[in-house]
Amino acid sequence: SLSGKLCKIFRNLKGYGRLSESNIKEAMREIKLALLEADVNYRVVKDFVAAVKSKAVGKDVIDSITPGQQVVKIVHDELVNLMGGTPEPVELKKYNNRLMLVGLQGSGKTTTAAKLASYYRKKGHNPLLVGLDVQRPAAIDQLVFLAKQLDIPVFYDKKEKNVVDIAKRSLIEMQRCKATICIFDTAGRLHIDQQLMDELADLKQVICPQDILFVADAMTGQDAVTSIKEFNEKLSVTGVAVTKLDGDARGGAALSIKATTGCPIRFVGLGEKISDFDVFYPDRMASRILG
Amino acid sequence: FSKNTVINEEIIEEIEEILIQADMGFDTVTSVIQKIERSLTKNEKKDVSFIYDAIKNELKNFLSNDTLQPQPEDKDEKNLKIILVVGVNGTGKTTSIAKIANRYLSEGKKVILAACDTFRGAAIEQLEVWAQRSGAYLVKHQHGADAAAVAYDAVEAALARNADYLIIDTAGRLHTNKNLMEELKKIKRIVQKKIINAPHEILMVLDAVTGQNAVPQVKTFNEALSLTGLILTKLDGTAKGGVVIRIQNEFNIPVKYIGIGEQIDDILPFNANDFIDALFE
Ligand SMILES: Nc1nc2c(ncn2[C@@H]2O[C@H](COP(=O)(O)OP(=O)(O)OP(=O)(O)O)[C@@H](O)[C@H]2O)c(=O)[nH]1
Numbered sequence A: 001s002l003s004g005k006l007c008k009i010f011r012n013l014k015g016y017g018r019l020s021e022s023n024i025k026e027a028m029r030e031i032k033l034a035l036l037e038a039d040v041n042y043r044v045v046k047d048f049v050a051a052v053k054s055k056a057v058g059k060d061v062i063d064s065i066t067p068g069q070q071v072v073k074i075v076h077d078e079l080v081n082l083m084g085g086t087p088e089p090v091e092l093k094k095y096n097n098r099l100m101l102v103g104l105q106g107s108g109k110t111t112t113a114a115k116l117a118s119y120y121r122k123k124g125h126n127p128l129l130v131g132l133d134v135q136r137p138a139a140i141d142q143l144v145f146l147a148k149q150l151d152i153p154v155f156y157d158k159k160e161k162n163v164v165d166i167a168k169r170s171l172i173e174m175q176r177c178k179a180t181i182c183i184f185d186t187a188g189r190l191h192i193d194q195q196l197m198d199e200l201a202d203l204k205q206v207i208c209p210q211d212i213l214f215v216a217d218a219m220t221g222q223d224a225v226t227s228i229k230e231f232n233e234k235l236s237v238t239g240v241a242v243t244k245l246d247g248d249a250r251g252g253a254a255l256s257i258k259a260t261t262g263c264p265i266r267f268v269g270l271g272e273k274i275s276d277f278d279v280f281y282p283d284r285m286a287s288r289i290l291g
Numbered sequence B: 001f002s003k004n005t006v007i008n009e010e011i012i013e014e015i016e017e018i019l020i021q022a023d024m025g026f027d028t029v030t031s032v033i034q035k036i037e038r039s040l041t042k043n044e045k046k047d048v049s050f051i052y053d054a055i056k057n058e059l060k061n062f063l064s065n066d067t068l069q070p071q072p073e074d075k076d077e078k079n080l081k082i083i084l085v086v087g088v089n090g091t092g093k094t095t096s097i098a099k100i101a102n103r104y105l106s107e108g109k110k111v112i113l114a115a116c117d118t119f120r121g122a123a124i125e126q127l128e129v130w131a132q133r134s135g136a137y138l139v140k141h142q143h144g145a146d147a148a149a150v151a152y153d154a155v156e157a158a159l160a161r162n163a164d165y166l167i168i169d170t171a172g173r174l175h176t177n178k179n180l181m182e183e184l185k186k187i188k189r190i191v192q193k194k195i196i197n198a199p200h201e202i203l204m205v206l207d208a209v210t211g212q213n214a215v216p217q218v219k220t221f222n223e224a225l226s227l228t229g230l231i232l233t234k235l236d237g238t239a240k241g242g243v244v245i246r247i248q249n250e251f252n253i254p255v256k257y258i259g260i261g262e263q264i265d266d267i268l269p270f271n272a273n274d275f276i277d278a279l280f281e
């Protein structure tokens, strides 16, 4: 683990008094390697290591802990800070909440839509799921299956190819069934697909969502920054959900996303069941990335 | 002395950034750069384009050795060939199966599909749509059925119908889930019992956006099943999939196909030269 490696590097440092440029160099290299292996974006790693270095150099070696532990603490605190400090809960209004899920193909949007519906129902809301993926085979069937499992209403139209139309009609349905939160599942798409990104912008105009959640796969590598930047620029993403964290992916993509765009990470997916869902805890993610 | 000169630090950083951002992994990138550094003359080390070409050629040779025969067809003419498709959740297994089936069908081959994802909502329905669109025959049970039982039935149906290919779709699963990995082994055993040498291909599907976690994924699936190849999907995006170079290095498992879109024709046999050139674009 990185903490182990850092402690080993500084093992002989007791009695040196200060963490200097030279004895820090090896530690910084270990941190760079660990973060790259954890899939943190190359540029984010560079900035991060520079930030840690400036906090570590010249620091007095405290008597009570080893220099290695001290550097580990600086790295850990810097990570937690970058990830968003203490978890900030999402405040919904009493009525008329609209949440749109967007992201690349296969990242976990449909599953997360159902999880969010269940999560908000537990918080006392009356959710309505809306199926806006009219292109993937059986996408609507998938959302309907999940909604039925939860006994949560779902609005869809298998015969309509115009998603903006379906969105408009779903808002009427939202009024009719007195839903307090409407959760829109959209089709996966590439950030470089101009036409489909325009479609999202059109949907945003019609839906006026308070929340646009970008769903990101925890195993995403360096490309995480490229895609989130595009989605964010086009739509102003308000939050991120990181899925498949039940695996052993270190999840560096989460750090890259937060560090580059400032988009807060709100939720995590921890499995395929509806209950495999939680709010995001920055310190847990920091420990996971550190390895 | 010519061999002792090191490549300009700036050029190294530039190459490192490109290849790491292509998800090749720090260790693999470093070892390739060091190897090239040792092989170039003093003057060559000053020529940026020469260095880039040297790196490209090194990577191309490296990938091409084992992928000179990108087609996964070595089957004896008259017999059924079985392809098992596996991988973690959402990587593109079901869609890739549709594309591969379509390729064989357009060659006049008879293709059967097995809906062995009996777990995820509407997984069977999804494969059913693709079967209808492509003209492949689908073997399925009800949602929640035993995946191995569906596989067994599919082999029987493929034999009865004199099919050329049987392609088995499985549920996405994380390599860290031991029970689900056991389920895959069971499907493989069931198929093996029915037909010697089957499954003839076990292809693992990898999403091109995947970072270094692809390595433990492939390691675990390979140890459980002995993979014969990879399908690298979503290369129509901006992710480069460079981690397959590291995978080739550590496990010698070649990429056989690449997915380049969501439609049925969006598949190509893997071409090492095109792939390496794309890393630098
Ligand atoms: N293990 C695990 N699997 C997940 C998680 N979230 C989603 N999945 C699985 O990932 C796969 C893809 O999930 P979907 O919800 O279909 O993804 P999507 O983003 O809607 O896909 P598209 O609509 O095609 O873009 C499915 O097999 C899900 O069961 C998670 O947190 N953990």
Ligand SMILES: Nc1nc2c(ncn2[C@@H]2O[C@H](COP(=O)(O)OP(=O)(O)OP(=O)(O)O)[C@@H](O)[C@H]2O)c(=O)[nH]1
Residues within 6 Å of the ligand: A105, A106, A136, A188, A190, B087, B088, B089, B090, B091, B092, B093, B094, B095, B096, B117, B120, B123, B170, B171, B172, B173, B205, B233, B234, B235, B236, B237, B258, B259, B260, B261, B262, B266
């Ligand atoms: N752009 C692009 N999208 C792809 C490609 N291959 C698959 N997809 C999309 O990725 C998403 C997931 O594809 P699936 O075939 O359902 O993936 P899967 O591995 O079967 O998913 P699970 O069964 O849930 O594990 C769908 O939206 C597909 O259309 C590709 O090569 N390019």
Ligand SMILES: [Mg+2]
Residues within 6 Å of the ligand: A109, A110, A111, A133, A139, A186, A187, A188
């Ligand atoms: Mg979906």
Ligand SMILES: [Mg+2]
Residues within 6 Å of the ligand: B093, B094, B095, B117, B123, B170, B171, B172
């Ligand atoms: Mg599937």
